[in-house]
Amino acid sequence: MAVMKTKCCLWIAVCAAACVALTLTTSALAAEKKTQYAKPYPLEECVVSGEKLGSMGEPFVFEHEGQQVKLCCKGCKKDFDANPKQFTAKIQEAAKKVKKYPAKTCIMSGEPLPADGPASIYKGQEFKFCCTDCQKKFDKEPARYAAKLPKN
Structure with missing residues (x-):
């Protein structure tokens, strides 16, 4: 027993x-x-309707195949889902025109950048961050922090 x-x-x-x-x-x-972040959305308008983001309230944000997508409203999601290849092609074309982030350190903290860290795009300029906290702080007031970017 x-x-x-x-x-x-x-x-x-x-x-x-x-x-x-x-x-x-x-x-x-x-x-x-x-730790794998979606590629930041490069446009200042809705890829479906062409409306300026924020003109109808907070943008509807989601991720599609590793790409962040921002729409002017949730209603545009149905049109996006009907033909995602058409809209992702527009996003990819716009991403080619984005200016690369020139520094090796986070614009917010000064810390070294991780190999594949978070990023945002503001007025055609890419900004990279050491962590999502820095990215969130930047995204709340991008004009204020973008001014810190060294001029080439």
């Missing part, structure tokens, strides 16, 4: 350890996936 009880306890411990290992592995994979 004591041997059976010991085996049962051992079996429970092994199962618990396996569950912990699986949870840690899943968490690590999820954290790794979160």
Whole structure:
């Protein structure tokens, strides 16, 4: 009876350890996936309607195949979904015209940039950041922080 009880306890411990290992592995994979950022949206208007972003309230923002997309309203999402290739082609064409970020450090913190960190585009200029906190702060007042960009 004591041997059976010991085996049962051992079996429970092994199962618990396996569950912990699986949870840690899943968490690590999820954290790794979160560090991959979508390419920033390069246009100042809705790719579907042509309306200036913000003219109808907060833009509707989503990610499509690794590309951030901003629409003037949620209603344009149906048109985007009907022909995503047409609209992503317009976004990709606009992205080719964006000026690359000239520095090797975050404009907000001065910290070195990670290899594949977050980025935003403001008035045709790319801005790169060391973390999403810096990106969020920049995105709230882009004109204020964009002025810090060194002139070439």
